[in-house]
Amino acid sequence: LNSMVREIVTVAVGQCGNQLGTTFWETLCAEHSIAENTGKFQLIKNENDTKQEEHETKLRLEKINVYFDESAKHRYVPRAVLVDLEPGVLDTLRAKDIGKLFKPDNFIFGVSGGANNWAKTHYQDGPEFIDEIMDVIRRSMEGCDCPQGVQLTQSLGGGTGSGLGSLILLKLREHYPDRVVSAFSVFPSAKVSDVVVEPYNTTLSMSMLLQDCDQVNVIDNEALYDISTNILKQPTPKFLELNWVISLVMSGVTASLRFPGQLNGDLRKMGVNLVPFPRLHFFTVAAAPLFSMDAKKTDSQFTNMGVREVLDQLWSGKNFLSKINIADGRYLSTSCVYRGENLRTFEVEDEQRQFQDKLMEDFVTWIPNNIMTSVVNVPCVHSNIDGSFIANFTGINAVFRRISKQFKKMFKKKAFLHWYIGVGMDEFEITEANKNVLDLIQELQDKNDVIVDEDNPYGVIGGGGADDNEAVIGDSSDEEQKESDDGIIKDDDGHSSSGIIQDDDD
Secondary structure, three states, X not given: OOOOOOEEEEEEEHHHHHHXXXXXXXXXXXXXXXXXXXXXXXXXXXXXXXXXXXXXHHHHHHOHHHOEEEEEOOEEEEOEEEEEOOOHHHHHHHHOOHHHOOOXXXXXXXXXXXXXXXXXXXXXXXXXXXXXXXXXXXXXXXXXXXXXEEEEEEEXXXXXXXXXXXXXXXXXXXXXXXXXXXXXXXXXXXHHOOOOOHHHHHHHHHHHHHHHOOEEEEEEHHHHHHHHHHHOOOOOOOHHHHHHHHHHHHHHHOXXXXXXXXXXXXXXXXXXXXXXXXOOOEEEEEEEOOOOOHHHHOHHHOEOOOHHHHHHHHHOOOOEOOOOOHHHOOEEEEEEEEEEOOOOHHHHHHHHHHHHHHOHHHEOOOOOOOEEEEEEOOOOOOEOEEEEEEEEEHHHHHHHHHHHHHHHHHHHOOOOHHHHHOOOOOHHHHHHHHHHHHHHHHHHHHHHHEEOOOOOOOOOOOOOOOOOHHHHOEEOOHHHHHHHHHHOOEOOOXXXXXXXXXXXXX
């Protein structure tokens, strides 16, 4: 008998969310040996070794119910809800082989379209569909033995994924306050863009992700574009190729949820390990090795790699799905999952330890043991060893700064704002959303700059019982240190007078 697993309901919203979701499900079917046209599990034949055959079958089926419902003996149906405000994308999905796997009742679509307007889909079109969407999610949840949460795929730049996606997040938090909500959110870039108002849509969505989501895996189109052109050597990458790269990372990041392993066995454990402060739940994700979609069907696609090579690629920053400079931030916590049939935990941990010694400066000192490593013995279908990487990295604020800068330019002149106010949104709401994003950027910067005196971590002054919490942390930036030296009047014994900054003429 299979041990009881904790199920996840997936929700794909908008054109990007559904195309990304489709590619993700195709990858899952390949990794769990499920036929795309029938949904049947295909037994792995190994005539020379029956025990090995049974072992491999068990590994793939042990936690298959995390993402799939078993509708008949060894026939599986994706536990997915597919939502869009226009029928085109979902019609295309239905026409594919994999489209036949989904439950017909779980397709929910309108005809008006999102018009790339967050306010229109959030206040005007979304409320018409939200009851139907929540009803389908409720049915999916009730079909689970022990649901652990919801996984959402969306784009923040368009209309449906951002506006309706935010409304779904709001309702999920209302209906299921004790379940974990995880999102794979695509952040826009001027390099891969066809929407002028992307900064507005993204800023409004980010405010909702801060409040109503527990884990956000940041997928930055700017980084994707760079990976496709620089690493995969594609001169003009198409959305299909970008989605393929994302699906490799998504399958790696979710491997610990889908296969037996020691680390991050469910979404809540992942959150406990990776989120030190409730608002800082935006993750940097990566995978290695990465492949182009063109080589997918050729034998040259399969690559033999060593643990060290995978480690080098993961930590180099080139495979990160966020356009960031690794020198500009520090890791709060990280989780690495390595996959390979013959991988040994001690071998991986030994390599990881040697690597970690080199990178000590890149980690905050006040969170001990903040690199976690796990081994999954089900390999990726494309290489003998692959690794995936989830990090809570303060440098992610580079992505948010880029969007905030674009937002500021347009909002200063109130450009395009009438399209949002005309469908029921208040200008105060967009100002508040921008303030939330700026606060998040500042909070990440503050955590990056915190230092702790290891000899005196609690700030005890001269062995006395000082109860001043602010003495625990300080700011490492030279500029601010200089300002504080100039601005604080010190007592004869060198301590600041009651921690209050006073003017010089006082």
